[in-house]
Amino acid sequence: MSIDRILHPGLRQRIVSAEAAAALINPGETVAMSGFTGSGYPKAVPQFLARRIEQAHGRGEAFRINLLTGASTAPELDGALAKVDGIAMRMPFQSDPDARRRINAGKLDYLDIHLSHVAQHVWFGFYNEIDTAVVEVSAIHADGTLVPSTSVGNNKTWLDLAKKVIIEVNQWQPAGIDGMHDIYYGTALPPHRKPIPLVRGDERIGQTTLRCDPDKIVAVVLTDAPDRNSPFNPPDADSQRIAGHLIEFLKHEVARGRLPANLLPLQSGVGNIPNAVLAGLASSGFRDLEAFTEVIQDGMLDLLKSGVLRYASCTGFALSPEASEAFMRDLDFYRQRIIMRSQEVSNHPELVRRLGCIGMNGMIEADIYGNVNSTHVMGSSIMNGIGGSGDFARNGFLSIFLSPSTAKNGSISAIVPMVSHVDHTEHDVAVIVTEQGLADLRGLPPRRRARALIDNCVHPDFRAQLQDYFDRASRDSHGKHTPHLLNEALSWHQRWLDTGTMKA
Incomplete structure (x- = not known):
């Protein structure tokens, strides 16, 4: 060497x-x-x-x-x-x-x-x-x-x-x-x-x-050794539907005058679903977009190459082998459009608030009131960690969380009565999207948030079961502001641990 x-x-x-x-x-x-x-x-x-x-x-x-x-x-x-x-x-x-x-x-x-x-x-x-x-x-x-x-x-x-x-x-x-x-x-x-x-x-x-x-x-x-270059799976049908719901929502926000035509700076978590959203933006009609994020993955390189994304600010890369090769091959192009910063700047709450970032991150589960768990499976087992999602969720202009509506071959619902671990409280969550649809939680009190999530985001296999829980909680709970049946609120998780399914 x-x-x-x-x-x-x-x-x-x-x-x-x-x-x-x-x-x-x-x-x-x-x-x-x-x-x-x-x-x-x-x-x-x-x-x-x-x-x-x-x-x-x-x-x-x-x-x-x-x-x-x-x-x-x-x-x-x-x-x-x-x-x-x-x-x-x-x-x-x-x-x-x-x-x-x-x-x-x-x-x-x-x-x-x-x-x-x-x-x-x-x-x-x-x-x-x-x-x-x-x-x-x-x-x-x-x-x-x-x-x-x-x-x-x-x-x-x-x-x-x-x-x-x-x-x-x-x-x-x-x-x-x-x-x-x-x-x-x-x-x-x-x-x-x-x-x-x-x-x-x-x-x-x-x-x-x-x-x-x-x-x-x-x-x-x-x-003389390469970075870890993990491939991204091609967007599956659920990821494409999630991306479609989100892009339709963003277009609606532009039409309502709540977002400019080129949106606001984008932050995207790492994974197949956020990458599918970025891929969807390529053909969405949006132009002159900006990104102020932590990580650049394949989808952002593609958006930069196509001219849909004007620049990207980040602190690191997460690229597939193919995208890594493309980055090195076209480095002169990308070096004019990518800025890499320390994470105390890329994730700084003041800057996230000042720039008005749109945060798009994955989750493990959400509950009917909009609390999000992004780190723990069944409340006790860590998956990866909160990363920078909280920096953008609490301080961004829009905090959006994305997930398929079910996991483990349909045995787990991503929308539950009460999350088994809280990373992002209902106060920091604006929008939740699954392949079933999108729930805009802004301006809604707790019971209306529950109705929006049950109606729009829950898989049909769990919708009646979750509606039944909410109806009984609304009738029988100690308080009516955020109704819960405390003896049942985490029973879905315990049922999965005991039987392998959340289905009653």
Whole structure:
């Protein structure tokens, strides 16, 4: 592997193997690593660290770390460390099946927090001091500044606060990505904050590189490995119907004068349904759209290429192998239309409110009053985490949640009497969409919200059952404002656990 991307003479002298770099991380450390939704994470050091941990455990020695990232990473990081029981505490977001199993078995402590809160919490020391940061970059300039790769995430905070830093320079990352980033160093801690001077999502307010004191960099590792590129499934019939309902609603809002013709900046969660919505926008007739979001996935690249989307601001990528190839092939085109920022900016509540973002995110379930569970299956088992959905749901102009109306081959209803876990309260949820239809909950008191959801979003197999619950709750509950039968409110979940179906 070439050293041509390391132009700082002193840091060239610190090039070591990934194995040697991993040896600099000690048991019990709090380690902050780069990575956001499978992009820009370190590829080599975590795997050698996992080998060290496995060997230590084989000798009967204790060796676990506290792991902080931007968001989810990949099997080479989360998976490798989870498999060897190398993680004591994990935050703020994960999607690895091995880590998930350990979390739900009570063997791994997991802190699921809003992504916009991470940097501030770490600055105030809520999660101990950062002993080591391991950050992937695409190059190091002669002045020692670091060119981020395909995600920024919390890297600015990690580099600022870590006692020692390990840098992976990944030459798989395209050299042309230099200049695509906008790293803002004007944030401050309360009570000395000033407004972030961003009033349009396509503005630049920072610099293109990350700063780090070269004296803190104890090792530089050369790598040549791809990001995790997970394929998206082609939109199925349900996803297409969900997209159709939502696009019809957005057109209605434009016609009513509540949205401009080019909408407002879009935020989209990651997954097949949000990707289907983006695909639907391509043929919807909308033009000159904007995106202020966390992650760019295949659908947004397509919208940029077609001219439907004017620009996209993000903190990372989540691309299929085909889309990743297209991005690298047409990098000169995309670098003029994509801006990558730190997640304390991409998810900042003030900016989300100022720009008036339209948040579109998935959910596990909603209840008849509009409370949404986006993280826990049957109330107790974590799926992935809240991610940035709460940042946009509470602060955006529109908070939209999307889901098929059923799961597990029709045995689970996505609309239930009471959610088994609350991530987004009814106060933060404006619109819920399933393949059955769309419920606009704005301006509706609780009982009218229930009627809108039952009439429009519930699968026919569960509609009569849910209507019966609501009718009896309206008649018999202790209070009539938000009627519930407390002895039945979570009975649907218990029935599924006991019998394998929510159907009565």
